Amino acid sequence: MAESGPADPATTAPFGTVFAERMALSRFADGAFSPPELVPVAALDLHPAAHALHYGSACFEGMKAHRGVDGKVRLFRVDRHVERMRVSARLLHLPVPGTDLLHDMIRDTVADARDLVPDPPGSLYIRPVLLGTEPNVGAAAAPSRTALLYILTSPVGDYFSGGIRPLKVAVETEHPRTTPQFGRVKSGANYVMALGITLAAKQELGVDQVLFAPGGDVQETGASNFLLLDDERVITRGLDDSFLHGVTRDSVLRLAGDLGYEVEERDLSVDELVGWAEHGEAALSGTAAILSGVGALVVDGREVTVGDGAVGPNTLRLRRALTDVQTAAAPDDHGWTEPV
Numbered sequence: 001m002a003e004s005g006p007a008d009p010a011t012t013a014p015f016g017t018v019f020a021e022r023m024a025l026s027r028f029a030d031g032a033f034s035p036p037e038l039v040p041v042a043a044l045d046l047h048p049a050a051h052a053l054h055y056g057s058a059c060f061e062g063m064k065a066h067r068g069v070d071g072k073v074r075l076f077r078v079d080r081h082v083e084r085m086r087v088s089a090r091l092l093h094l095p096v097p098g099t100d101l102l103h104d105m106i107r108d109t110v111a112d113a114r115d116l117v118p119d120p121p122g123s124l125y126i127r128p129v130l131l132g133t134e135p136n137v138g139a140a141a142a143p144s145r146t147a148l149l150y151i152l153t154s155p156v157g158d159y160f161s162g163g164i165r166p167l168k169v170a171v172e173t174e175h176p177r178t179t180p181q182f183g184r185v186k187s188g189a190n191y192v193m194a195l196g197i198t199l200a201a202k203q204e205l206g207v208d209q210v211l212f213a214p215g216g217d218v219q220e221t222g223a224s225n226f227l228l229l230d231d232e233r234v235i236t237r238g239l240d241d242s243f244l245h246g247v248t249r250d251s252v253l254r255l256a257g258d259l260g261y262e263v264e265e266r267d268l269s270v271d272e273l274v275g276w277a278e279h280g281e282a283a284l285s286g287t288a289a290i291l292s293g294v295g296a297l298v299v300d301g302r303e304v305t306v307g308d309g310a311v312g313p314n315t316l317r318l319r320r321a322l323t324d325v326q327t328a329a330a331p332d333d334h335g336w337t338e339p340v
């Protein structure tokens with residue numbers, strides 16, 4: 001059940017169901033975004049014919065602010081998320097918010113919610129949203145000329161209930177998660193396309209997630225990127241339009257390089273994955289998932305244990321390296337964090 005306001009302890013509620021009281025909001029009309037305002041998180045004034053509701057002109061972002069070991073609140077790689085949302089908007093033919101506008105709206109919303117940011121391992125999840133709002137059901141083949149941009153925030157604990165535990169993942173070798181040319185757009189339409197397959201796999205196979213690997217070509221899961229790890233190497237698919245270019249993926253690869261791992265960005269087959277499972281580790285990466293270990297795969301109805309079935313040491317090491325930077329427990333050598 002969704003509630004509004006500073007519920008305590010927010011981090012024990014299901015992920016993403018508790019919201020801050022206010023959000024920055026800007027409207028696009030007559031060719032420009034309005035100066036943003038902080039408004040109550042409440043029902044939107046949206047026409048029933050709004051473009052987003054009929055023709056899918058909607059995208060979002062997902063990022064976090066962390067409370068550091070020094071008590072200060074910092075955004076993590078906000079520039080990357082701002083840039084990715086601009087890419088999503090462009091590919092959906094929505095008005096593209098300016099870099100400074102979007103960055104400032106995120107900062108202002110987080111500053112306003114600063115007191116709600118939980119201590120680690122909790123954090124403040126930040127959800128910018130952009131919707132086409134033109135009331136015109138005749139605009140099926142035209143972009144929306146008006147839009148709404150707002151920044152929801154939600155204090156969160158663990159994304160996967162049960163804390164750090166190995167996940168069970170079904171490998172889907174027939175269907176892609178979404179249409180190939182839209183894989184890198186962060187839009188709800190991509191999620192709903194993957195939903196039927198994910199629900200069926202959860203129900204029939206008791207898995208947590210589905211790894212999409214159409215034709216045996218590994219892409220990603222419904223909401224996370226996918227990596228293989230062992231003591232020497234980290235392997236993941238190279239960037240192309242078929243999947244979402246995760247900021248966590250990029251961060252983990254950079255930290256892995258710093259720590260002396262060999263990083264390989266290249267195509268990955270299900271056959272290689274099954275062979276890898278005999279000795280190596282597999283993990284999902286994402287803002288919400290952080291770096292979550294995979295303990296078992298289901299391939300063609302057969303269960304394959306990954307390594308010894310537990311969350312592997314390299315997965316835990318890299319997860320720790322990432323959260324240490326996010327919480328200022330380790331130096332921020334790459335300039336990824338920004339105090340709010």
Ligand SMILES: *Cc1c(COP(=O)(O)O)cnc(C)c1O
Pocket residue numbers: 062186220221222223224225244245246247248249285286287288
């Ligand atoms: C958001 C998302 C990810 C993870 O991206 P991060 O920037 O690491 O949070 C991965 N896959 C999909 C489909 C996503 O929507």
